[in-house]
Amino acid sequence: MENDDKRLKEIAASLPERQKKILALVQGQGYASIEALSIEFDVTPQTIRRDMKNLCDLDLLKRYHGGAALGSSVQNLPYTDRQAICSEEKVRIARMLASHIPDNASIFINIGTSTEAVAKELLGHTGLRVITNNLHVAMIMSENTDFEIIITGGILRNRDLGITGEATIDFIRQFRADYAIIGISGIDHDGSLLDFDFHEVRVTKAIMENARKVFMIADHTKFGRSALVKLGEISEITSVFTNDELQPHFMNLLKETGIQIFIAKQ
Incomplete structure (x- = not known):
């Protein structure tokens, strides 16, 4: 488990700057929608989808319809996000x-x-x-x-x-x-x-x-x-x-x- 956490931190550190910010934002909120991130970073929804796909492929986030969230097994998402x-x-x-x-x-x-x-x-x-x-x-x-x-x-x-x-x-x-x-x-x-x-x-x-x-x-x-x-x-x-x-x-x-x-x- 400790090695997995270390690996994920190393992967996160090597991300492009916008993807680092997306990851930090989702970690702080628990969930973020594509629309909100598109407005936040002033890019198209398609660009955010590509960023999210990369973050999910790296097991840093979990993709949901319309957004992404942390893939925690011990804590559910907030009610309004769900x-x-x-x-x-x-x-x-x-x-x-x-x-x-x-x-x-x-x-x-x-x-x-x-x-x-x-x-x-x-x-x-x-x-x-x-x-x-x-x-x-x-x-x-x-x-x-x-x-x-x-x-x-x-x-x-x-x-x-x-x-x-x-x-x-x-x-x-x-x-x-x-x-x-x-x-x-x-x-x-x-x-x-x-x-x-x-x-x-x-x-x-x-x-x-x-x-x-x-x-x-x-x-x-x-x-x-x-x-x-x-x-x-x-x-x-x-x-x-x-x-x-x-x-x-x-x-x-x-x-x-x-x-x-x-x-x-x-």
Whole structure:
């Protein structure tokens, strides 16, 4: 690990000046969009894309749709940055997932910007009963007065209004819902489901254990992304909803598990 860190520092030191500044900016903010960097350095978006490609090829950054971020396995991106990443893809995937939820169903929805996109797409439904540890989801879905929204107890996470803790798990175990709609931070090459927060993972496990079907929303950037805490295996999911930029390895992995795959195309 020490040798890897030394190697990366040596590579960073040899970068062209603009790429050094881009790397420093992303390290300071956690994430930066192509548009913002183009304005910051007064160059075309195509120039920034070439810079980013070089930085990502050197494993200094991780490329996302519309920008780049640090590839940390121990710390997630800030909430507002996660909202911006793959926002168009999330809407398409969320719309597809929502079409598989019938009216008058009971559902769990966990923490995440992807699940919040699903909440918005569910507003046209009727008679839903929703149990959630995500205050953003609760506020979104409260716009439909025909829904019953049940918010878990627990400890409020200020950074994204998620709720976790032992009280959250105990609360969830009182229910048996038709569906669980979950997001995930990363999916390893062997199919391991990964996240950053141990407390959040324990809550999501309880949600999965107490739902008849588990629907996972995950855009293509989540596949191959590292995170510290293991939630479970992809085989524990009923259906995966993703977009059409998935790498062949992960498409084959999903097919081998026998789970349902739904692809939201452009």
